[in-house]
Amino acid sequence: MMIRLFSIFAAVSFFMLSTAVAQEQESEEESSENEPEIVTTAPAPAQSLNPDISVIGDFAWRDDTMFSFREAELGLQAVVDPYARADFFVAFPGPGEGETPELEEGYLTILRMPYDLQAKLGFFRPKFGKLNLTHPPENRFADLEPNVVVNFLGDEGLADAGIEFSALLPNPFGLYTELSAGLFNGDNEASFHGGTSMKPVSLLHLKNFIDLTDATSMEFGASYAQGVNDAEGNLKTKLTGLDFQVKWRHPVFSQYNSRVLQGEWLQSRRDVEDGSKAGRDGFFVFFQEQIERRAFLGLRYDESEFPLAPVREKAGSIIASFYPSEFSLYRLQYKHTREADGTKSNLWLFQTTFTLGPHRPHAF
Amino acid sequence: MKLKSKTLALCLITLFLTTAVFSDKKIKVVTTTTDLASIVQAIGGNKVSVESIGRGYQNPHAIEAKPSHILKLQKADMFVKVGLELETWSRLLTESARNPKIMPGATGYVDGSEGCKILDIPQGKVDRSMGDVHPQGNPHYWLDPLNGKIIAGNISKALSKISPENKEHFEQNRAKFTEQIDSGLERWNKQMAPYKGTKIVTYHRSWPNFTSRFGLKVVDYVEPKPGIPPSPGHLKSLIEMMTKEGVKLILMEPFYSQNTAKSVAQKAGAKVLVLPPSVGGVKDVKDYIGLFDYNIGQVVKALSD
Numbered sequence: 001m002m003i004r005l006f007s008i009f010a011a012v013s014f015f016m017l018s019t020a021v022a023q024e025q026e027s028e029e030e031s032s033e034n035e036p037e038i039v040t041t042a043p044a045p046a047q048s049l050n051p052d053i054s055v056i057g058d059f060a061w062r063d064d065t066m067f068s069f070r071e072a073e074l075g076l077q078a079v080v081d082p083y084a085r086a087d088f089f090v091a092f093p094g095p096g097e098g099e100t101p102e103l104e105e106g107y108l109t110i111l112r113m114p115y116d117l118q119a120k121l122g123f124f125r126p127k128f129g130k131l132n133l134t135h136p137p138e139n140r141f142a143d144l145e146p147n148v149v150v151n152f153l154g155d156e157g158l159a160d161a162g163i164e165f166s167a168l169l170p171n172p173f174g175l176y177t178e179l180s181a182g183l184f185n186g187d188n189e190a191s192f193h194g195g196t197s198m199k200p201v202s203l204l205h206l207k208n209f210i211d212l213t214d215a216t217s218m219e220f221g222a223s224y225a226q227g228v229n230d231a232e233g234n235l236k237t238k239l240t241g242l243d244f245q246v247k248w249r250h251p252v253f254s255q256y257n258s259r260v261l262q263g264e265w266l267q268s269r270r271d272v273e274d275g276s277k278a279g280r281d282g283f284f285v286f287f288q289e290q291i292e293r294r295a296f297l298g299l300r301y302d303e304s305e306f307p308l309a310p311v312r313e314k315a316g317s318i319i320a321s322f323y324p325s326e327f328s329l330y331r332l333q334y335k336h337t338r339e340a341d342g343t344k345s346n347l348w349l350f351q352t353t354f355t356l357g358p359h360r361p362h363a364f
Numbered sequence: 365m366k367l368k369s370k371t372l373a374l375c376l377i378t379l380f381l382t383t384a385v386f387s388d389k390k391i392k393v394v395t396t397t398t399d400l401a402s403i404v405q406a407i408g409g410n411k412v413s414v415e416s417i418g419r420g421y422q423n424p425h426a427i428e429a430k431p432s433h434i435l436k437l438q439k440a441d442m443f444v445k446v447g448l449e450l451e452t453w454s455r456l457l458t459e460s461a462r463n464p465k466i467m468p469g470a471t472g473y474v475d476g477s478e479g480c481k482i483l484d485i486p487q488g489k490v491d492r493s494m495g496d497v498h499p500q501g502n503p504h505y506w507l508d509p510l511n512g513k514i515i516a517g518n519i520s521k522a523l524s525k526i527s528p529e530n531k532e533h534f535e536q537n538r539a540k541f542t543e544q545i546d547s548g549l550e551r552w553n554k555q556m557a558p559y560k561g562t563k564i565v566t567y568h569r570s571w572p573n574f575t576s577r578f579g580l581k582v583v584d585y586v587e588p589k590p591g592i593p594p595s596p597g598h599l600k601s602l603i604e605m606m607t608k609e610g611v612k613l614i615l616m617e618p619f620y621s622q623n624t625a626k627s628v629a630q631k632a633g634a635k636v637l638v639l640p641p642s643v644g645g646v647k648d649v650k651d652y653i654g655l656f657d658y659n660i661g662q663v664v665k666a667l668s669d
Binding site: 082109111116119174214247253307325 | 406421422423426428430431432434435438452459460462464467469492495560574591592618619620641669
């Protein structure tokens with residue numbers, strides 16, 4: 001009897017709650033209908049309806065290949081309507097770097113959906129690990145990507161046509177926790193071959209972020225991707241990843257002193273044609289200290305197998321970066337590699353990137 | 365008996381939760397700077413709960429948009445920004461917050477700069493050879509108390525749209541805030557009167573509204589262009605000019621390194637005055653009016669010594 005009474009009481013209470021929420025939404029719509037639009041003091045110039053246009057040039061020198069203009073990346077970014085925004089990035093490869101301009105990303109982000117979801121549709125870099133979201137020229141390395149990313153996700157990382165949903169998960173700890181789930185074609189030179197098999201790659205990513213102090217923050221995440229690696233769609237590949245980043249910025253002099261420690265581990269388990277299964281992994285760890293307003297010093301360690309080869313390469317890099325302004329940089333990297341067969345090599349790389357126009361800041 | 369007590373407790377908890385919805389809930393406001401937060405608090409009073417993403421001692425240009433900020437914005441009823449491209453990082457946050465109430469054009473989205481007197485609007489072709497230039501004008505407009513009144517008006521208007529039943533409360537607070545600024549201006553102008561026309565140098569181009577309002581004349585900058593560190597050649601010219609013109613004060617914010625400014629001041633026979641451009645920039649500055657009380661006091665002390 002008491003349980004029944006409680007049930008009726010709870011039902012009435014929740015009915016009243018939902019009515020209050022509905023009334024709140026109605027009054028917001030009414031007030032927005034009755035009130036005039038916000039008037040600015042000056043008319044907005046017509047060109048403000050154009051997208052933000054930016055170009056990033058990436059020029060490099062390596063002591064094993066000499067000079068190369070790796071790419072010019074054209075960015076076109078704007079709000080589409082009150083509900084969505086669109087971003088396009090087209091890479092124009094330099095001579096000898098590729099033949100035709102390539103769409104690096106072109107996607108729509110739907111900002112307002114039921115249940116606080118957001119969605120991305122198009123051709124884009126999905127949330128897999130942390131580094132995959134950034135275009136290689138904007139990474140902190142002159143060789144663009146750590147060995148494990150190149151070996152398991154390809155030279156440019158993972159980018160594919162598909163759809164991705166993301167939701168912020170409520171939790172009692174006040175932690176930023178975002179769950180992303182996506183479906184993609186599965187065309188990736190290193191790990192997947194979903195295109196002709198019509199079997200998409202499914203991805204999951206969990207991102208957690210916490211402010212340890214005002215000055216220090218930590219992010220850690222987990223990723224999972226599953227797809228096929230043959231044209232017939234019979235052989236599976238499963239990728240698992242863990243990532244972390246700890247960032248410290250001086251609470252007052254943040255322009256002058258900061259540190260970042262970042263790393264990712266990736267594991268691939270794939271079916272092989274001969275019926276066997278190949279389990280391989282790799283990781284990198286990177287540390288960077290800002291030693292002066294415009295100068296940064298970094299160290300990176302790479303250790304990685306290859307998707308189908310049970311051999312492991314190791315490399316260590318020292319990276320020095322100088323930013324005359326936030327729109328240009330000069331970077332020198334020395335990389336010592338011990339190949340899987342034991343041979344050692346040394347590589348010097350120099351990189352400069354330069355940006356025209358407003359380039360939207362990347363997600364933290 | 366035990367079951368009855370548990371059920372009663374559950375009913376009471378449910379009643380409490382339901383009541384919480386119907387009780388006066390505060391308007392949650394998130395601002396980009398502490399100055400805006402202070403003005404929101406002055407206008408909103410006990411009808412708002414407000415927090416700022418930036419801290420008063422931080423450079424608002426250089427705040428890093430973090431996921432934890434998104435959580436604050438997700439629950440906000442109102443978002444107030446300085447605008448004029450001071451916070452290019454803020455769009456990343458509002459677009460990720462999944463909160464239609466605070467998107468541009470929504471009732472809860474407030475650009476504090478609307479209607480304010482904006483200085484240093486570049487004329488002609490604008491490009492990055494001018495340094496970290498703001499094409500729409502200098503965004504440090506809150507450092508003119510008269511703009512503070514306009515910001516308060518923008519905030520009051522938005523709060524009244526969100527909570528029309530409290531419109532009178534907001535307007536009364538706005539009137540009180542306006543009076544405080546007017547009486548503050550009277551005493552600040554009086555304090556600064558003896559120093560009207562005094563030539564000073566500032567580190568960054570953050571102070572045109574403040575210096576223009578209170579009669580100081582900025583004759584040069586330690587940064588040759590906004591955001592560009594000074595070269596030895598520029599510093600040499602600066603020292604020579606300061607010596608020749610009798611410039612005795614370099615004004616700068618707490619988040620810039622003082623080494624260069626101190627070196628210039630020493631060679632030019634001047635002094636460096638570090639002033640907070642925002643509420644909370646030093647411990648003693650607790651609100652918007654207090655920011656001017658403190659800064660004017662410090663300037664007067666520095667110029668009279």
